[in-house]
Amino acid sequence: MNEVPEPQPVLRMRGVSKVYRAGEVDVVALRDIDLDCFAGEFIVILGASGSGKSTLLHMLGGLDTPTTGSIFYLDHNLTTASESELTRFRREHVGFVFQFYNLVPSLTALENVSLVTDVAEKPLPATEALARVGLHERMHHFPAQLSGGEQQRVAIARAIAKRPDVLLCDEPTGALDYATGKTVLQVLADLNRELNTLTLVITHNVAVAAMADRVIRLSSGQIVSDQRNARRAGVEELVW
Numbered sequence: 001m002n003e004v005p006e007p008q009p010v011l012r013m014r015g016v017s018k019v020y021r022a023g024e025v026d027v028v029a030l031r032d033i034d035l036d037c038f039a040g041e042f043i044v045i046l047g048a049s050g051s052g053k054s055t056l057l058h059m060l061g062g063l064d065t066p067t068t069g070s071i072f073y074l075d076h077n078l079t080t081a082s083e084s085e086l087t088r089f090r091r092e093h094v095g096f097v098f099q100f101y102n103l104v105p106s107l108t109a110l111e112n113v114s115l116v117t118d119v120a121e122k123p124l125p126a127t128e129a130l131a132r133v134g135l136h137e138r139m140h141h142f143p144a145q146l147s148g149g150e151q152q153r154v155a156i157a158r159a160i161a162k163r164p165d166v167l168l169c170d171e172p173t174g175a176l177d178y179a180t181g182k183t184v185l186q187v188l189a190d191l192n193r194e195l196n197t198l199t200l201v202i203t204h205n206v207a208v209a210a211m212a213d214r215v216i217r218l219s220s221g222q223i224v225s226d227q228r229n230a231r232r233a234g235v236e237e238l239v240w
């Protein structure tokens with residue numbers, strides 16, 4: 001009988017701990033985390049403030065390095081990578097979306113996205129990335145001429161324009177009202193399905209967990225549960 005080979009995780013953590021030194025005290029932000037994340041998964045990360053969610057995301061995206069343990073992107077060990085190798089990993093393979101959109105105010109939506117497509121290897125055309133988030137009509141507008149939700153969609157277009165293997169979102173709807181937040185979640189769900197990008201979303205909003213393939217809960221720097229949903233709820237079904 002032929003055995004089906006195990007899929008290789010896109011991102012893998014083994015025994016990862018992170019200790020921050022704050023003056024005289026050590027703050028343990030992550031404790032002995034083991035985690036495998038696979039292509040195409042939509043993962044929601046929940047946990048109280050200070051539980052280590054952002055620290056976990058930063059480690060996975062090569063923005064920070066663990067105190068102990070190892071992190072792999074496919075076969076590449078990020079924990080032994082040089083600063084320039086980490087920069088290349090981030091530039092080529094990771095899209096980041098943060099709560100505040102970090103757009104360049106003096107550039108139009110199209111120019112903000114083009115900053116990425118000009119340096120990426122096989123980018124989506126900036127106009128296509130904007131069309132995918134429903135902003136084709138607004139591409140010549142400046143951030144100040146766009147609503148919060150539209151600015152976040154530009155930030156998402158910028159993140160996906162490099163066709164990343166991994167999309168990491170830290171509270172992407174944290175600054176948005178209910179309806180706008182839902183529009184942004186719909187964009188993330190659609191992109192995850194269409195591009196098969198491994199997507200991790202940190203949120204304080206427990207209702208968002210229903211739209212995920214997988215829900216990871218952190219408490220005091222540890223994974224206290226890692227569960228698969230039987231089905232992914234549509235964004236229109238979410239209520240909070």
Ligand SMILES: Nc1ncnc2c1ncn2[C@@H]1O[C@H](COP(=O)(O)OP(=O)(O)OP(=O)(O)O)[C@@H](O)[C@H]1O
Pocket residue numbers: 020021022027028029047048049050051052053054055056
């Ligand atoms: N640069 C740092 N220096 C010192 N301590 C830090 C640093 N970054 C994070 N911490 C601490 O590490 C712990 C985990 O922080 P982290 O930001 O990962 O939590 P979080 O779950 O994302 O919280 P929130 O939901 O409030 O954003 C907290 O106790 C925090 O104060």
